[in-house]
Amino acid sequence: MDTTYAERHIRSVELARRCFLAGARISTVEYLTGLDRSVLRKYFFDRKHPPKPGKRPDSVEAFLKNATLLTMVEASVFYCAYRRHLELWPCRAESVLCGYLQHKEDVTGSALTLDRAFYVVCWTDGLWATREKALRFATCTVCHSRYIAALAGHEHHERDCPFCRLWSRYAADPRIKGRFPERRREEVRSALSFLVAGLRRAHEDRSTG
Secondary structure: OOHHHHHHHHHHHHHHHHHHHOOOOHHHHHHHHOOOHHHHHHHHOOOOOOOOOOOOOOOHHHHHHHOOHHHHHHHHHHHHHHHHHHHHOOOHHHHHHHHHHHHHHHOOOOOOOHHHHHHHHHHHHOOOOOOOOOEEEEEOOOOOOEEEEEOOOOOOHHHHOHHHHHHHHHHHOHHHHHHOOOOOHHHHHHHHHHHHHHHHHHHHHHHHO
16 A cells, blocks of 8 residues: 555545544545545444534625624634634645644634534635635734725725724623633733743853754
Protein backbone atom coordinates (compact mmCIF):
# COMPACT_ATOMS: atom_id res chain seq x y z
CA MET A 1 0.00 0.00 0.00
CA ASP A 2 1.19 3.50 -0.79
CA THR A 3 2.60 4.90 2.44
CA THR A 4 1.48 8.43 1.58
CA TYR A 5 -2.07 7.25 0.97
CA ALA A 6 -2.04 5.24 4.21
CA GLU A 7 -0.86 8.27 6.20
CA ARG A 8 -3.55 10.48 4.67
CA HIS A 9 -6.19 7.86 5.42
CA ILE A 10 -5.06 7.55 9.04
CA ARG A 11 -5.13 11.35 9.47
CA SER A 12 -8.62 11.46 7.99
CA VAL A 13 -9.86 8.73 10.33
CA GLU A 14 -8.36 10.53 13.32
CA LEU A 15 -9.98 13.81 12.24
CA ALA A 16 -13.30 11.98 11.88
CA ARG A 17 -12.96 10.60 15.41
CA ARG A 18 -12.37 14.07 16.84
CA CYS A 19 -15.27 15.54 14.86
CA PHE A 20 -17.66 12.88 16.16
CA LEU A 21 -16.47 13.55 19.71
CA ALA A 22 -17.28 17.23 19.12
CA GLY A 23 -20.84 16.28 18.18
CA ALA A 24 -20.74 16.43 14.37
CA ARG A 25 -23.22 14.57 12.19
CA ILE A 26 -21.95 12.02 9.71
CA SER A 27 -22.73 14.25 6.70
CA THR A 28 -20.48 17.00 8.09
CA VAL A 29 -17.67 14.54 8.78
CA GLU A 30 -17.95 13.23 5.20
CA TYR A 31 -17.22 16.70 3.86
CA LEU A 32 -14.41 17.49 6.30
CA THR A 33 -12.53 14.20 5.92
CA GLY A 34 -13.38 13.05 2.41
CA LEU A 35 -14.19 9.60 3.82
CA ASP A 36 -17.18 7.77 2.39
CA ARG A 37 -20.25 7.35 4.60
CA SER A 38 -19.93 3.57 4.46
CA VAL A 39 -16.35 3.81 5.75
CA LEU A 40 -17.40 6.10 8.59
CA ARG A 41 -20.23 3.73 9.54
CA LYS A 42 -17.85 0.78 9.52
CA TYR A 43 -15.25 2.48 11.71
CA PHE A 44 -17.43 4.36 14.19
CA PHE A 45 -20.96 2.92 14.34
CA ASP A 46 -22.94 -0.29 14.66
CA ARG A 47 -26.58 -1.28 15.24
CA LYS A 48 -26.39 -0.49 18.93
CA HIS A 49 -24.65 2.83 18.28
CA PRO A 50 -26.08 4.35 15.07
CA PRO A 51 -25.08 7.76 13.66
CA LYS A 52 -26.51 10.89 15.23
CA PRO A 53 -30.05 11.42 13.86
CA GLY A 54 -31.46 14.65 12.49
CA LYS A 55 -31.37 16.72 9.34
CA ARG A 56 -28.62 19.01 8.16
CA PRO A 57 -28.74 22.68 9.21
CA ASP A 58 -31.22 24.86 7.34
CA SER A 59 -30.42 26.92 4.27
CA VAL A 60 -28.54 30.18 4.62
CA GLU A 61 -31.81 32.05 4.05
CA ALA A 62 -33.46 30.24 6.97
CA PHE A 63 -30.33 30.72 9.08
CA LEU A 64 -30.37 34.49 8.59
CA LYS A 65 -34.13 34.72 9.09
CA ASN A 66 -34.08 32.81 12.38
CA ALA A 67 -30.73 33.98 13.73
CA THR A 68 -30.76 35.91 17.00
CA LEU A 69 -28.18 38.49 18.00
CA LEU A 70 -26.33 35.85 20.03
CA THR A 71 -26.39 33.49 17.02
CA MET A 72 -24.63 36.06 14.84
CA VAL A 73 -22.14 36.96 17.59
CA GLU A 74 -21.23 33.30 18.09
CA ALA A 75 -20.96 32.67 14.34
CA SER A 76 -18.63 35.67 14.05
CA VAL A 77 -16.50 34.67 17.04
CA PHE A 78 -16.16 31.14 15.66
CA TYR A 79 -15.30 32.30 12.15
CA CYS A 80 -12.58 34.61 13.50
CA ALA A 81 -11.08 31.67 15.41
CA TYR A 82 -11.28 29.51 12.28
CA ARG A 83 -9.43 32.14 10.24
CA ARG A 84 -6.69 32.47 12.86
CA HIS A 85 -6.11 28.71 12.85
CA LEU A 86 -6.13 28.70 9.05
CA GLU A 87 -3.32 31.26 9.00
CA LEU A 88 -1.24 29.08 11.33
CA TRP A 89 -2.14 25.68 9.90
CA PRO A 90 -3.30 25.83 6.25
CA CYS A 91 -5.70 22.88 6.45
CA ARG A 92 -9.31 24.02 6.27
CA ALA A 93 -10.85 20.92 7.82
CA GLU A 94 -8.50 21.01 10.80
CA SER A 95 -9.05 24.75 11.12
CA VAL A 96 -12.82 24.29 11.27
CA LEU A 97 -12.54 21.78 14.11
CA CYS A 98 -9.82 23.66 16.01
CA GLY A 99 -11.63 26.97 15.60
CA TYR A 100 -14.82 25.39 16.88
CA LEU A 101 -13.14 23.84 19.92
CA GLN A 102 -11.48 27.17 20.73
CA HIS A 103 -14.85 28.90 20.39
CA LYS A 104 -16.43 26.47 22.86
CA GLU A 105 -13.69 27.30 25.35
CA ASP A 106 -14.01 31.04 24.86
CA VAL A 107 -17.81 31.42 24.91
CA THR A 108 -19.63 30.33 28.06
CA GLY A 109 -22.65 28.14 27.33
CA SER A 110 -22.23 28.36 23.56
CA ALA A 111 -25.21 27.06 21.57
CA LEU A 112 -23.24 26.77 18.33
CA THR A 113 -22.90 23.21 17.03
CA LEU A 114 -20.05 21.93 14.91
CA ASP A 115 -22.52 21.26 12.08
CA ARG A 116 -23.68 24.89 12.14
CA ALA A 117 -20.09 26.15 12.36
CA PHE A 118 -19.19 24.01 9.35
CA TYR A 119 -22.00 25.54 7.31
CA VAL A 120 -20.99 29.06 8.35
CA VAL A 121 -17.62 28.35 6.72
CA CYS A 122 -19.34 26.82 3.67
CA TRP A 123 -21.57 29.86 3.19
CA THR A 124 -18.78 32.38 3.79
CA ASP A 125 -15.96 30.74 1.81
CA GLY A 126 -18.02 28.96 -0.86
CA LEU A 127 -16.67 25.50 0.02
CA TRP A 128 -17.77 21.89 0.48
CA ALA A 129 -21.58 21.89 0.67
CA THR A 130 -21.94 24.99 -1.51
CA ARG A 131 -19.88 26.61 -4.24
CA GLU A 132 -21.42 30.07 -3.98
CA LYS A 133 -20.71 32.52 -1.18
CA ALA A 134 -23.81 33.63 0.70
CA LEU A 135 -22.22 35.38 3.71
CA ARG A 136 -19.48 37.98 3.99
CA PHE A 137 -16.74 38.54 6.54
CA ALA A 138 -16.74 42.28 7.16
CA THR A 139 -14.85 44.76 9.32
CA CYS A 140 -16.97 47.23 11.26
CA THR A 141 -15.87 50.84 10.81
CA VAL A 142 -17.41 51.73 14.18
CA CYS A 143 -16.00 49.14 16.63
CA HIS A 144 -13.41 47.60 14.22
CA SER A 145 -14.61 44.05 14.96
CA ARG A 146 -14.72 41.38 12.25
CA TYR A 147 -18.15 39.86 11.80
CA ILE A 148 -20.34 37.61 9.65
CA ALA A 149 -23.31 39.11 7.78
CA ALA A 150 -25.44 38.55 4.71
CA LEU A 151 -24.06 39.54 1.34
CA ALA A 152 -25.16 43.08 0.61
CA GLY A 153 -24.52 45.66 -2.05
CA HIS A 154 -24.10 48.40 0.55
CA GLU A 155 -22.53 47.80 3.95
CA HIS A 156 -24.39 49.21 6.93
CA HIS A 157 -22.21 48.46 9.95
CA GLU A 158 -24.45 50.10 12.55
CA ARG A 159 -27.23 47.76 11.45
CA ASP A 160 -25.25 44.63 10.56
CA CYS A 161 -22.44 44.47 13.14
CA PRO A 162 -23.56 42.13 15.94
CA PHE A 163 -20.87 43.42 18.30
CA CYS A 164 -22.12 47.01 18.13
CA ARG A 165 -25.63 45.73 18.84
CA LEU A 166 -24.29 43.50 21.60
CA TRP A 167 -22.55 46.41 23.28
CA SER A 168 -25.65 48.60 23.15
CA ARG A 169 -27.69 45.91 24.91
CA TYR A 170 -25.03 44.49 27.23
CA ALA A 171 -25.85 46.37 30.43
CA ALA A 172 -29.60 45.69 30.22
CA ASP A 173 -29.68 42.05 29.02
CA PRO A 174 -28.71 39.36 31.60
CA ARG A 175 -28.64 36.64 28.92
CA ILE A 176 -25.89 38.46 27.07
CA LYS A 177 -23.96 39.06 30.29
CA GLY A 178 -24.21 35.36 31.12
CA ARG A 179 -22.94 34.29 27.70
CA PHE A 180 -20.17 36.89 27.53
CA PRO A 181 -19.12 37.68 31.13
CA GLU A 182 -17.16 40.89 31.61
CA ARG A 183 -13.53 40.31 32.45
CA ARG A 184 -12.47 41.61 35.83
CA ARG A 185 -10.00 44.48 35.66
CA GLU A 186 -7.50 42.86 37.99
CA GLU A 187 -7.34 39.77 35.75
CA VAL A 188 -6.70 41.90 32.67
CA ARG A 189 -4.08 43.98 34.52
CA SER A 190 -2.32 40.81 35.69
CA ALA A 191 -2.29 39.33 32.19
CA LEU A 192 -0.88 42.55 30.71
CA SER A 193 1.82 42.73 33.40
CA PHE A 194 2.86 39.14 32.66
CA LEU A 195 3.01 39.91 28.92
CA VAL A 196 5.07 43.09 29.39
CA ALA A 197 7.48 41.27 31.72
CA GLY A 198 7.96 38.52 29.15
CA LEU A 199 8.64 41.03 26.37
CA ARG A 200 11.12 42.88 28.59
CA ARG A 201 13.01 39.65 29.36
CA ALA A 202 13.13 38.75 25.66
CA HIS A 203 14.52 42.20 24.84
CA GLU A 204 17.17 41.93 27.55
CA ASP A 205 18.18 38.44 26.35
CA ARG A 206 18.69 39.75 22.80
CA SER A 207 20.68 42.72 24.10
CA THR A 208 23.06 40.53 26.13
CA GLY A 209 23.22 37.68 23.60
